[in-house]
Amino acid sequence: MGRRADLKTGYNCNCNCVFCVIGDKLFTGDRSTRDCLDELRASRARCEDVVFTGAEVTIRDDFFTLLAAAKKLGYRTIQVQTNGRMLAYRAFAERAVAAGANEFSPSIHGPTAKIHDALTRARGSFDQVVACIDNLVALGQRVITNTVVTPTNAPHLPALATMLVARRVAQFQLAFPHPTGHADTLFDRVVPRMSEVAPHIHAALAIGVAGGVDCMAEAMPYCMMLGHESRVAELHIPPTEIVYDGYVVPDYAEDRVGRGKRRFEQCSPCRWESICEGTWREYPQRRGSEEFSPVLGARVVDPALVLDGALEMLGSEAPPWPQPQSELPPYTALAFYPEDFSPACTAQAQGMEAGHAMLAARGVTLLGVSPDDERRHETFAAAQGLSYRLISDPEFDLARAYGVVGEAPRRTVLVDARGRIAHVITRVDTAAHAAQILAAIDKLEAPPRSVLPRDDLVVLRRPSPSSRNGESQSGASRSGA
Ligand code: SF4
Known part of the structure; x- marks a missing residue:
């Protein structure tokens, strides 16, 4: 907009x-x-x-x-x-x-x-x-x-x-x-x-x-x-x-x-x-x-979720992924991305790796998910020095289970310690995705906002010689405004 x-x-x-x-x-x-x-x-x-x-x-x-x-x-x-x-x-x-x-x-x-x-x-x-x-x-x-x-x-x-x-x-x-x-x-x-x-x-x-x-x-x-x-x-x-x-x-x-x-x-x-x-x-x-x-x-x-089908998934049981930990961490971040080695996916992977320690300190286990096979994942992880696990999803079964569909499916799902979907990042910032995940967790854990209006x-x-007056008024739109 x-x-x-x-x-x-x-x-x-x-x-x-x-x-x-x-x-x-x-x-x-x-x-x-x-x-x-x-x-x-x-x-x-x-x-x-x-x-x-x-x-x-x-x-x-x-x-x-x-x-x-x-x-x-x-x-x-x-x-x-x-x-x-x-x-x-x-x-x-x-x-x-x-x-x-x-x-x-x-x-x-x-x-x-x-x-x-x-x-x-x-x-x-x-x-x-x-x-x-x-x-x-x-x-x-x-x-x-x-x-x-x-x-x-x-x-x-x-x-x-x-x-x-x-x-x-x-x-x-x-x-x-x-x-x-x-x-x-x-x-x-x-x-x-x-x-x-x-x-x-x-x-x-x-x-x-x-x-x-x-x-x-x-x-x-x-x-x-x-x-x-x-x-x-x-x-x-x-x-x-x-x-x-x-x-x-x-x-x-x-x-x-x-x-x-x-x-x-x-x-x-x-x-x-x-x-x-x-x-x-x-x-x-x-x-x-x-x-x-x-x-x-x-x-x-995130208001973006209200306009997205992912809203329906919030709070529901997360579909199982291969080899889950026996005890779930505070958050598991399943980062769905289209393709190993593509420029955007490489940038996202590098950013997530750079923020991996910060994410781990916050209790986040990172998982990358794409349709690439295990062998390509290994090559990609070695080339980028990735220390988090990559999951191969060649038939998009896991992606579909998480509602990640479309031509270039890229979104990240946060699963909480109870195995429930806590949040979905629908607009992935590939350049700063680790920070984006941390910001989402900050919001999920934030106390309620103050209910007191500001005065x-x-x-x-703006200097404007012929302005009508110096009064203040609501800056709302005409309709309700
Ligand atoms: S209960 Fe309060 S926060 Fe919830 S929808 Fe109503 S006005 Fe908004």
Whole structure:
């Protein structure tokens, strides 16, 4: 995933959504064209993609100028987050595409005008966002819709999902509201009890999955996403910097986890504790945390596993390998690799050998596994001076048993002293694999993280003479943000 700049262009809007996270700043003005162009140039040094967000960027006089500037700067993906009202006009949508936009994220908050318009407080906005979606799909654009989940629209999410599948959006996202701005002021009306809306969210996701549409839910911890864990939206957000009012949040994920969200005392035994973001910190202040119960099972320490079939293997009995030790060490690392003597496999073997003493001191027994025969293994081990054992797996029986399949199967499975699969390294760093194994063990053995949110803002100030003000604000995305 490339790095993304999330450029907030101001506070003017042609809706007034009941859950708007910048509701307290709405209609107070936009950043100047010059500031936005400066921000675009500055972020391009670090980012390949850009998202224009606002309030509502499409109502700016310089909307097409900003898109054209982003295109000229070479941004790869130029996404427009929008309420979709202006893009209901076909000529406007065509002009946006011609100027450089190539991905659109319109907000749609229900399957009917009655539900959607009541939430946006803008009559006619439902018909307009539907026309926007149809226009953009017809223009071959990638459309990723966003829906903020409220007590009003939650029961209708399956109907909305059905509609979005039929309208051939590329992706839909259901966002649990972030209780700031209007969502704070109107909390009881706008913010549902998470456990009560979760079944509707799951039903909508199931419809999306069955319809072949990418779909996910934002700001929902894993204990609310059982069965749809890979649909946790935060797993899919690329590294992002948030740019607003002359400030930059350089690492949105760090800011979100460290400051924006929180977990709970009862999270400590949860299998997801190591990677879960929890909820927006404001939610438990109003609703408490009794809804959130730890999920028991093998600890998950790498988000990559949630998107990988290997997740299912965690905690299960490890398939036997030839000549196991009578008493298993704290960890056995089965490093599956494609071929002795290939450059990448040689580098990996050399790195593992260099770190062998450190691994042994940590209780790790290393085993290399590849389809090469015993004789080639002996030659390879002698040539590289390997002191750990190599296993020959000519028919890939062991590899298949561990789910290591594909054209260039390279992954490492950690088996614990009880003979259970503790972790799978799915993205092997061949140059530093020993360190990678040790880092994984550190995470597996780490105590639970502090549940206290940080109060410091993870922001940098960019000199910007015409910035609106010096206030700080959340650097989260529009959807839940
Ligand atoms: S760590 Fe806490 S909030 Fe996250 S899934 Fe587990 S119990 Fe839920």
